[in-house]
Amino acid sequence: LNRRLAEFGTTIFAEMSALAVRTGALNLGQGFPDADGPEEVREAAVRALREGRGNQYPPGPGVPELRQAVAAHQERFYGHLGVTCDPDREVLVTAGATEAIAASLLGLVEPGDEVIALEPYYDSYAASIAMAGGTRVPVTLRPGEDGAYHLDLDELRDAVTDRTRLLLLNSPHNPTGTVLRREELAAIAELCRERDLLAVTDEVYEHLVFDGEHLPLASFPGMRDRTVTISSAGKTFSFTGWKVGWVTGSAELVTAVRSAKQYLTFVSAGPFQYAVAEALALPDAYYTALREDLREKRDLLSQGLAEAGFGVFRPAGTYFVTADIRPLGAESGLDFCLGLPERCGVVAVPTQVFYDHQAAGAPYVRFAFCKRHDVLAEAARRLKGAG
Ligand code: PMP
């Protein structure tokens, strides 16, 4: 293993899911839904396979139907904020958001460039920055008295140097569940303009917002031409196994990302692209029902965790809830999570693995609530023995 990747080892998600399988524990670790997405979308994939649509290499930027559906989705949900894109030049289909992140960094970062990321961050960020030869500069989100995490804008400004190339952002934010507020996004946009920075913004949880609203960074003044926006069918349609994601942005930025993507995977799986095109066109009621179902699940698990004695950060978005284990007399989330399956038959993820400043994340653990009600209720019951 080369020096760039030596520090990364096996992803925490693979490790924790293996632990769940080994112990038979309820898996609230890795974030994947335990119920598949809409039947009609699965049928659309079967139809595409049967009819031979996408069984051979699809076009590099993605099939036109999906690129048009992505553009229509942007128009439908964010057109009133001025966000629109040209399906032919400003959309790129990727193998999930994971490839979109990697290809964005590989296409935009020069070796030695600094990339600022909000810590704790999704684990592929650090590895993708490293593969691109960049240097990661973490800016830490801090838990506040109000039970939410906050971005310190002064800290963010101070992190920018002459070598900073881009900000790698994520809102709604995994793992904290924070949704960046209008003022924060406006300040980030101002900083990008002032210091001439690009932004790569991972908005895969765009439809999973329970409090407040999701505002695309690209909708802020001056950001249209300096923002790469990423999303994925994994989260919005509960098909994490399909690995269909997409990038939108100016033709120039999308071309840079495509330059890298074409040598990573060349293209993404064809039949699923046709199915996701149909999924994106589902009526508003689908998106509302997804959000309302997850809101109930958030409340169910948050309440269960609070009753079990955890400190709970009720997430404004995503399908993760972060809990403080100190009220239970524990300090190390890592030790806590390693012992949790045996103590009470539940798997969670230690938040500290998403930090460079590991001490800042030590007493927190992340639970995924994209699971059936009965599973969450049973997990809440079991977690009463977590302390
Ligand atoms: N970004 C974030 C913040 C995520 O949580 C995930 C999924 N766990 C991804 C990217 C990856 O998405 P995909 O499965 O579409 O590659």
Ligand code: GLN
């Ligand atoms: N995004 C999911 C999570 O945060 C898992 C993705 C993965 O397993 N790589 O749990």
